[in-house]
Amino acid sequence: MNKRQFYVSFLILSSIFIFSQCFRQSSIKDNTDIRGEQFAGSSSCISCHKQVYDTYASTGHFNTSAPATAKTVKGSFAPDHNTFSYTNGSHVIMESRDSGLFQVEYKGSALQAAHRFDIVMGSGRKAQSFLSWKDGKYYQLPLSYFVPVHSWANSPGFPPAYPKFDRIIPGTCFGCHSAAVGIRDVQMEGMRLSEEFEKNQLVYGIDCERCHGPAADHVVFHTSHPAEKNAMHITRIGGLKNQQRLDMCALCHSGLGTPQKSAFDYRPGDALSDYFFPDYTRPVRAAEVDVHGKQYQLFTASKCFVKSNNMNCSSCHNPHRNERDQLELLSRRCMNCHQQENHTFCKLKDANAAKLAANCIDCHMPVSPSGKITLLTDGQASPTPDSMRTHLITVYPEATRKILSRFR
Structure with missing residues (x-):
């Protein structure tokens, strides 16, 4: 087997594993948390851990995704600060309408299409990028906001000649920018994984249970036993081995590997090697x-x-x-x-x-x-x-x- 065939085989296996691990019906009606009844939701942490929760709410992890609103989108919608021009003569204008925020494409003065801001990706310290939902898919909008220069900018990897509105965003991107995403359906289309998402059904940001594990039993126990000071029914981070603690961060801070399991299945203490295939590419300094x-x-x-x-x-x-x-x-x-x-x-x-x-x-x-x-x-x-x-x-x-x- 040559190297090309080797990597193709890994990608096929990856898709199969992701399909088997990620498929989930997210129309959960009896629970407020889309992850299931074992999750309590971060708001349940506040009564006992308010100080920690309040300080965490200002971190980049907590704010790495959000619903798109006039408050969460940092870029300006004011005239003379809301336009990006392309070399083919098209331009995109950021418009605030009664029905929401939009990136609107024009050719000359003729309106071509309007695409809604639905989700903000990025805490906004460096940059923000934006997703738009349509027919079960999330698409990255062509313009991001680049905070250091206070300007709208062509999204990374997008063509400078024309506005591109058809870049589909997979669930793996949500794996490091949210605590959960509602997936309606997953299908294999040839060698490509096709996902359908529920609109705006996310647990935004990296929430408490993303790092500490499901907390429903923990909350029930300590609500009934308020005098108990030992943390019960939840992973104690301090009790993990050093490599386990490193793996928790490396899940999202080690680049885009080839996944064999969904990042949303990760629990503190799991081995990173169980979630990504080994990287056999040429090592670099x-x-x-x-x-x-x-x-x-x-x-x-x-x-x-x-x-x-x-x-x-x-x-x-x-x-x-x-x-x-x-x-x-x-x-x-x-x-x-x-x-x-x-x-x-x-x-x-x-x-x-x-x-x-x-x-x-x-x-x-x-x-x-x-x-x-x-x-x-x-x-x-x-x-x-x-x-x-x-x-x-x-x-x-x-x-x-x-x-x-x-x-x-």
């Missing part, structure tokens, strides 16, 4: 891995991780709080290992220790442009790459020079 989407591969290639016995994502990140731009706070977590007295502190002599300790991040995890995710704003000749902070923790001489120049 960690420095060549794109910063977008493969944080797990970058992080686990870092010397910090390799030399540690129990380092994982939550060694640096508190998943219940929005700490993304708090570089001094994150740097203090570096100091848990990199202290002056044990000779693992920064070796630079050109700046005082206090200033170095306040910002390890910009030197050792600099913001880097993505080669995979680029957005073309109106009037630009070439797209602008999205930028993310690399999770390959190492020495970056150019970034270090920039930091040192601030101290002079």
Whole structure:
């Protein structure tokens, strides 16, 4: 079997497995949660965990998808700020109508088609993209909103010459941008998986039970036993092995692998290898891995991780709080290992220790442009790459020079 046949076989097997695992009737009438009676819904967590819930509600995970409204869509619908022009003479205008928000295609002054904003994908810190539902399918709209330049932009991978409204979004995309999606039907069409979705039937964002597991029994027990302080009938994250804790994050932060099971079937403690087929493509150096989407591969290639016995994502990140731009706070977590007295502190002599300790991040995890995710704003000749902070923790001489120049 040659390499091409090998990968085709894997894709066929993947589709078969996804079909068998993902097929679900979502017209559940007796439960408020579309996932079934074993799920309690995040609102049930508030009575006992209000402080944690309130802080989590400000995180990117919680806000990674939302119903499209004037409040959740960040882009402007005001004249002179709501138009994108294509090289074929078409233009798309973002319009707010009585019936909702729309991306409307015109050729000259002639209206061609109007497509509704139904779902917002992305927390809006970097960018937002938008989905429109039609006849059981979700389609990505051609224009996204690029937050760093405060502009509508051609969605990543879309043609710059004309507006494309027919890109179908599969359930695997919802697997990392929602806690559940209502799937009406799944069929195999040749070698392609065809899904039909219930309109706007989502558990938006990454909710509590997506990471902590189904909580209905937990809620029932602790409602009846309020004095019990041990968490019962729910996975205790602190009791998981280190690799299990890493796998929880890697499910969505290790790139697009070939799935063998639906991400929605994942429960804390499961092995990541049970959800994706092994990647037999040519290995690349960690420095060549794109910063977008493969944080797990970058992080686990870092010397910090390799030399540690129990380092994982939550060694640096508190998943219940929005700490993304708090570089001094994150740097203090570096100091848990990199202290002056044990000779693992920064070796630079050109700046005082206090200033170095306040910002390890910009030197050792600099913001880097993505080669995979680029957005073309109106009037630009070439797209602008999205930028993310690399999770390959190492020495970056150019970034270090920039930091040192601030101290002079």
